[in-house]
Amino acid sequence: MSVTRRQFLKTVVIVPAAAAAFPMPLLRGMMGVPGSTRNLVLLDLKGGNDGLNTVVPFGVDGGLYYSEYRKSLAIPQNQLLQISPQIGLNPTMTHLKAHFDAGRLAIVQGVGYPNPSFSHEVAETIWQTGVTSGSSATGWLARYLEQVGAQASPNAVSLNEQLTLLLADSGTFVPAFESLDDFTFPYDGWHSDDAQNRRDCYESIANALGAAPNEKIATMSGTSTGILDLIDTFATIPSFSHVGVYPQGGVSGRFKLVAKLLNANIGMRYFHVPFGGFDTHADQEVDDYHSERMGNISQTISAFYDDLVAMGIADDTIVVVFSEFGRTVYQNGSGGTDHGYVNPVLVFGSSVAGGLIGAHPSLDPQDATDEGEPPMVTDFRNVFGTLVSQWLGGDAAAAIPGWSLTPVPFLA
């Protein structure tokens, strides 16, 4: 029987022992570039998260506008988790409040870009590619992956059925999946005596990349090979006992998976975690819908942190929370809010310099943009550029073309 690609690779690359519960210092720092020892989790809130009910500007502009424009949606000041004379967190975010007090949460305020789009698709494209014309099909993180170059096994994961634009077009294999349970082959072990023959055939076909007649078929062949490698890899990674206490449902399952993959130490470091349900045009607080979602995120990130500490990689890992736009200051006729503009970006981790970064945008209508929205304070390209250059040790100018970086001070 012919040698499988995985068997071949074992002879040329050191594959970390799957049994280790803690990271192998040998593999880390091999390249001497800061990024090679660091992890990044990007939590992407889909639909346009209502930042104004997350990081609440109750005292901004003398407290005139927040509750005036949100007759039923405004959260009373005495319920907020106050973090400054003017700002308080949503009452469900007790865990993140504790981390804020410990200096582990930076909140970059009023993040946006000039001439904003209020379209989900266009705005998402802009945030994920860093190109404000909305015409790029390459993610800014994908451009960083390109700088790092192809690895023996994937270093980035799109935790979604389809590959996110953020990680698209890197020239490297980035798997997109939601669960490790899917990685079994064959599906039905009925004819187990012929299964190995089928597997060998599938593998031979996948490996014949050079013979592909066109790009689409070549791409699929590459993905097929990647799938076979992942099936082998995932079959041997250890189960992981979570130290952190995760909430039920919401985004917790995805973070638990990230923790398990980090613990497995198989080279996966950069994770895109989408979390839907934020396009709250109606009934935003019916059954505390939005607040509970934020509470779920807060508790999840905190539990994830506890896992990171147990693994000894807390200082090497950052979680960033962002969304394609915020929502209107005013509430609409359906108990909800419509597409807005600027939003806070949360940056979490023990290597973070915590605190509020930048003033909160003014809510005074006189300061509003042409579309009637609060003005931008920090450009999102500076937030992501800082991650690329200072956290990952990459080339920010190459990752976000046409942008001259002014770093945002959220790293210690």
Next chain:
Amino acid sequence: MSPPVAWTPLKAAHLLRRAGFAPTPPEVAKAVNAGFEKTVADLLKPDLKPGKPPKKGLEEVTYLQAWWVKRMITTQHPLTEKLLLFWHNHFATANSKVENLEAMHNHIATLRTYALTDMRSLLLAVSMDPAMLKWLDNKSNYVGNINENYARELMELFTTGVLDESGTANYTETDVTEVARAFTGWSTHDGEFLFKADKHDEGDKTVKGVTGNLDGTDVIDILVNDPATARRIPMKLFSYFAYPITLQDPICDDLQAVYVASNGSIPAILDAIFRHDGFWSPQAERAIVKAPVQYLVGSLRMLNGKVHGKGWDVGQTLQRLGQALYNPPSVFGWKEGLPWVGTSGLLERAKTAEWIADARGKKHPVHYDPKKVLGPAKQWKDMTAANVVARVLQALDVQTVSAPTSAALLAYAQADSEGNPMTVVVDKDYVDVKVRGLIALVMSIPEYMMA
């Protein structure tokens, strides 16, 4: 009118692969005999029957998905179903928020009724559809307390799009608000459309330069006649049926003219697409990545497969493949093309291929006969392993594979249980193991994913 190409079986197969789910030999033969004109005319005949889902289908979406898939497997009007899938994705309304399967069934039934009419009729019907009114919140869009969700997506997704071919914005944020005002009061009561006059804004509005006491119907007229819509809708249809193009492509000029001349007639645009040089060009050949529904339904049609019982597993399979009918992932619908065949997509297709190929026994919801795929038994004794491989490829509509793929399939066809080459004797046992295996493998290779 003479056909755009010499009408051969290969050309007929290309049309049927695009205008339907798969070019099965009887359908190809029928099309060749009927000629191009009659084939296109027959394809464009709509299947308007809404159909009646089983009771379980109105309780659990998986059953509703299975019911529609079963219809697609046996339909004599494949173009209606493929076009319906296009509109379903275009209007991307999902049960995850609508939370009412009867409303979702009615939504699709409405799309079916208007799929082959014209843009104005279609948009008017959709604007009054209770599922859509819930999906994009217009049912609570009231005067003095507007909700812009529907207004925005009506322009951004359903008609003009954000930017035109030169990158100029097709509408402003003010237009969004004004359109929202025009649609105030378009609501529901007891699951049916109801215009709530007391909730409607009777003031003057200005939408794209037109001022007056505009209501939703007026806005639809404005948008349907907008050149951006006249270009974008045919562009999307061409991209779906021929190969992906952008607004800048000169092909859009030809189709935009058809839209305008026919007042947005969908059959006229489709007819123009099926006659267009672009549709018959090398660029269009095997250029579309099969969506999960086409993958599943096409495979079963080619294998002459049937789904027995309510088919819950079939619905489940469709979800795992990434196209949960009645439940698109968001307001922009499913992303077509290579995103269907990423890590998860390819893995699930390989598993689905095995599930179908190895379908045996009464309990399995899929029934097909691998012996029939191979052809009459009396021919088997003369068949070599290479013949068997060629026959399976032909049955599954794969014309060409690379030399290594061909070699790998041949090696498989000749491999015994230890993986060593054996002398091949095509009998019932061989068919039950190896032909099923070849079916599973061919349904997993990249070439099979392209239509």
